[in-house]
Amino acid sequence: MKDNRLDFPILSKKVNGKQIAYLDSAATSQKPKQVIDAISAYYRNNNANVHRGIHTLSVEATEAYEGARKKIADFVGVKDPTEIVFVRNATEAINLVAYSWGRLNISKGDEIVVTVAEHHSNFVPWQQLALENGAVLKIVPILDDGILDEEAFEEAITSKTKIVSFFHVSNVLGTINDVKRQVKIVRGKRPETRILIDGAQAVPHMAVDISKIGCDFYVFTGHKMLGPTGIGVLWGRRELLERMPPFMFGGEMISKVEFNKSSWNELPWKFEAGTPDIAGAVGLGVAADYLNKIGMENVREHEIELVDYAIKKLSKIENVEIFGSLDSKKRGGVVAFNVDGIHAHDVASILDEEGIAIRSGHHCAQPLMDYLRIKSAARASFYIYNTRADVDRLVGGIEKVKKVFKL
Amino acid sequence: MTNDLYYREEILEHWQNPLNFGVIKNADLVIEQVNPLCGDEVTFYFKFKDGKIDSVKFSGSGCAISIASASILSENIRNKKVSALSKITGEDVLKLLGGPVAPARLKCAFLALEALRQVQG
Numbered sequence: 001m002k003d004n005r006l007d008f009p010i011l012s013k014k015v016n017g018k019q020i021a022y023l024d025s026a027a028t029s030q031k032p033k034q035v036i037d038a039i040s041a042y043y044r045n046n047n048a049n050v051h052r053g054i055h056t057l058s059v060e061a062t063e064a065y066e067g068a069r070k071k072i073a074d075f076v077g078v079k080d081p082t083e084i085v086f087v088r089n090a091t092e093a094i095n096l097v098a099y100s101w102g103r104l105n106i107s108k109g110d111e112i113v114v115t116v117a118e119h120h121s122n123f124v125p126w127q128q129l130a131l132e133n134g135a136v137l138k139i140v141p142i143l144d145d146g147i148l149d150e151e152a153f154e155e156a157i158t159s160k161t162k163i164v165s166f167f168h169v170s171n172v173l174g175t176i177n178d179v180k181r182q183v184k185i186v187r188g189k190r191p192e193t194r195i196l197i198d199g200a201q202a203v204p205h206m207a208v209d210i211s212k213i214g215c216d217f218y219v220f221t222g223h224k225m226l227g228p229t230g231i232g233v234l235w236g237r238r239e240l241l242e243r244m245p246p247f248m249f250g251g252e253m254i255s256k257v258e259f260n261k262s263s264w265n266e267l268p269w270k271f272e273a274g275t276p277d278i279a280g281a282v283g284l285g286v287a288a289d290y291l292n293k294i295g296m297e298n299v300r301e302h303e304i305e306l307v308d309y310a311i312k313k314l315s316k317i318e319n320v321e322i323f324g325s326l327d328s329k330k331r332g333g334v335v336a337f338n339v340d341g342i343h344a345h346d347v348a349s350i351l352d353e354e355g356i357a358i359r360s361g362h363h364c365a366q367p368l369m370d371y372l373r374i375k376s377a378a379r380a381s382f383y384i385y386n387t388r389a390d391v392d393r394l395v396g397g398i399e400k401v402k403k404v405f406k407l
Numbered sequence: 408m409t410n411d412l413y414y415r416e417e418i419l420e421h422w423q424n425p426l427n428f429g430v431i432k433n434a435d436l437v438i439e440q441v442n443p444l445c446g447d448e449v450t451f452y453f454k455f456k457d458g459k460i461d462s463v464k465f466s467g468s469g470c471a472i473s474i475a476s477a478s479i480l481s482e483n484i485r486n487k488k489v490s491a492l493s494k495i496t497g498e499d500v501l502k503l504l505g506g507p508v509a510p511a512r513l514k515c516a517f518l519a520l521e522a523l524r525q526v527q528g
Contacts, residue, residue, distance in 0.1 A: 343470035345445055346413070349512060353410055361445040369446070375468055376445050404413050405471070 001294065001302045005385050007032040018355030021390040026171055026201060026334050026381035027359050028223045031287075035226055038286040039279045050278055051252060051269070065278045068285030069268075075288040076199075076218070077209030078235055085234040085241070085268040086276055090200040091121040093219035093234035094165070096271060097196055098125035100244040101217075105194075106162055108134035113156045113164040115140045115148060116371045119171050120364040122198040126165060135162075139367065146173035146324035146331070150185060157189040164195050168202035172363045172379065173324030174307070174331035176202075183214040194240070200224060204383070205303055205332050207296035210235055222280065227287035231280030234271070241267050248273040299384055303333030306382045310335050310391045317398055319407055323377060333382035336363075339398060342405050344378040350404055351397040358394070411506040412472060418504065422471040425478035427485075429464045440522035442473065444514045449477055451522045460484050460492075465522075470515050472508065477519035479503045484523065492523045 005011050008030045013020050022030060042064060048057035050065045066081075073081040087093045102125075106112065112126045116139050130137040138156045141149045148166070157164065164186050169176050179197055186193050196217040202208055204225035210218045217240070221232040236244075246253055246264055250273040255263040264270045291299065307328040314320050319340035325331050339347050344360035351358055359379045362369045369375065380394055401407075412418045431452035438451045449467040453460060463485060465477045483503060484492060500520050501507060508516045 343445075343447075343468075345470040345512065345515060346472070349410055349509060350413065352509075366446055375447055405419070 001298055001384065004032070004294070005387075007034065007290075008385050009033055009036070011385060015355040015357070016353050021354075021356045021393040023380040023382065023386065023390060023394060024357045024359050025204075025224070025383035025386075026379065028229065029204060029226050029383055030385065031226055031228065031283075032290055034290055035228065035283045035286050039228060039283040042279045042282045047279075049275055061278055064282050065276065068281040071285040071288045072233060072281075075292065076203060076220075076233075076235065077211045079211065080238060082267045083235055083238050083241065085236070085271045086281055087232045087234055087271075088230055088277070089223070089232035090198060090219045090221040091232075093217075093221075093232055094122055094196065094198065095125050096234055096247045097217050097219075097236070098129050100247045100271075101194070101240065102126075102129045102163070103133070104243075104245060106130075106133050106135050109160060110135045110162045111138055111156075111158060111160040112136070113138045113140060113153075113161055113166075115142065115153075115166045117142050117146070117148075117170050117173060117175065117365065117368045118165075118167055119198065119200070120366070121200075122165055122167060122196075123367060126163075136160075140166075141371070142173075142175070145326075146170065146175040148175070148177055148182065150182065153182065154185050154189060157186055157193060159190060161186075161190055161193045164193060166197065168197050168199045168208070169205065169332040169334075170324070170368075171201050171334065172336050172365050172368055172377065174334035174336070175324060176206075176330055176332055179213050179215065187214070201332055201334070204291075206300045216240055222284040222287065225284075225287055226290055227284035228277075228280045230277045231284050238267065241271070246270055246273065250274050252276070294384060302384060303382050304328045306386055306388070306391060307331060307333055307335060309388055310380065310382075310394070313391055313395045314398075317395065317402075319402065320398065323372065323374075333386075334379060335381070336377045336379045338374065338377055339401055339405075340407065342401060342407070344376040346405070347378045347398070347401050350401045351394070354393065354397045354400065356390075356393055356397045410509060412475070412504060412508060415505055418471065418475045421475035421478040425465075425474050427464045427478065427481040428466065430466055431462060431464050436526065438522045438525050440518055440525070442469070442514055442518045445470070447473060447515075447518070449473065449518055449522055451477075451481075451519070453526065455489060458490070459486055459488055461486075465519070469518065470512075472504075472512055472515040473518045476500060476504060476516050480519045480523065489526060492526045495520060495523060 046060040195215040199220040203220040223229040253273040348360035434452035
């Protein structure tokens with residue numbers, strides 16, 4: 001892949017006197033200057049509120065905002081942009097479905113199916129909905145190499161299963177689910193069961209065509225795919241979104257307001273109460289342009305190469321345990337590991353001294369941590385701007401950790 | 408550099424061989440404290456006598472900073488008045504640890520202190 005590091009101003013920053021090796025893109029990606037400039041240019045040249053004013057700036061802002069929606073729809077293979085709802089992040093997208101669709105459709109005795117490897121954002125909303133409405137939350141296990149246990153998955157779906165909500169790519173183990181096949185499994189057992197897929201770790205890193213997956217809802221977030229924080233996406237089938245009540249009330253989302261009643265705007269604005277993150281949407285649209293220019297196949301290939309290299313190097317270090325599959329074809333650009341006997345936070349602190357940024361802790365996936373019988377893990381994650389040199393720095397950093405802790 | 412603690416022999420010694428590590432059966436008071444940063448938990452066990460801390464032990468798993476902090480603090484409060492616990496400050500803990508702690512790791516350094524603060528004098 002062409003060296004694009006110069007597009008990312010933050011990567012020339014020094015941390016503790018060393019040039020930063022940013023290995024935490026699964027938490028949030030860095031932003032290219034094209035995105036940063038687009039946000040700034042929007043505020044300089046086109047800023048106004050959307051869908052309201054008659055004046056020129058308002059028309060420009062509306063065009064920029066709706067233009068971004070079209071770009072995002074194209075980016076993930078959605079033909080009808082009005083099925084794309086802008087929200088704050090993937091968490092809000094899942095909460096929207098859990099509150100709006102969930103409170104309408106889930107009642108006592110109904111079953112909700114998730115997996116043990118969900119991020120808290122795709123776990124707690126369903127857990128709380130189940131507690132509130134007397135539904136049953138079923139948690140499907142994973143196999144030893146981090147792959148979804150499809151037999152147990154199929155078994156978990158019964159005549160009472162109203163929704164299945166599961167990850168596309170695991171934020172800890174990097175596991176890539178074969179979501180197309182898993183959707184078929186669900187449809188084969190109970191066609192009317194709704195399926196939500198959490199694509200927060202997938203859309204930034206591989207070509208995703210939602211129209212080919214066959215699910216009912218798909219969510220992802222902007223800040224992990226070179227876009228700004230504060231903008232995320234819910235995609236839902238039109239007929240489902242139309243039947244769902246609004247999640248929030250206020251301006252923008254109404255059609256008509258009278259003293260005693262109101263009616264709702266059309267999709268997607270019914271779900272976009274209040275002034276939206278217009279600049280965020282514009283920035284996300286430019287992030288999609290940037291990724292399109294590289295080509296998502298190339299993004300994926302680059303990460304496979306880095307993961308292969310990282311696994312090869314890390315598995316040579318004594319006392320390092322890698323979690324999940326060692327097959328880079330089956331995992332995204334994420335490598336979770338622990339250094340024997342040393343807490344992940346201590347590992348991360350020593351690496352930080354060397355200017356190496358990794359994530360440590362439970363990764364908002366405590367059910368998975370319990371399942372793996374670990375308290376925490378260190379995680380290095382890669383993106384388009386990472387190189388083999390970053391992996392080498394990580395390896396050197398881990399050797400230093402072992403030295404400091406006399407391992 | 409705010410990671411000086413890792414380079415102090417004493418801290419690593421406390422991490423490898425923490426003092427007062429274990430459980431007191433029939434403890435007068437048991438307090439659990441969770442570090443929201445990582446989900447690590449520490450549990451303190453107390454035996455009181457005449458308004459003083461007669462014995463104290465702690466268990467749990469954690470990073471070097473939280474374990475060393477719990478080890479040093481537990482040793483420091485033995486035979487002290489129960490009412491003195493609420494007077495221990497974060498600064499006192501840092502002094503006992505022997506140096507500053509990176510801002511992102513203060514929750515680890517203060518995990519044991521947070522547990523002690525729950526003890527009513």
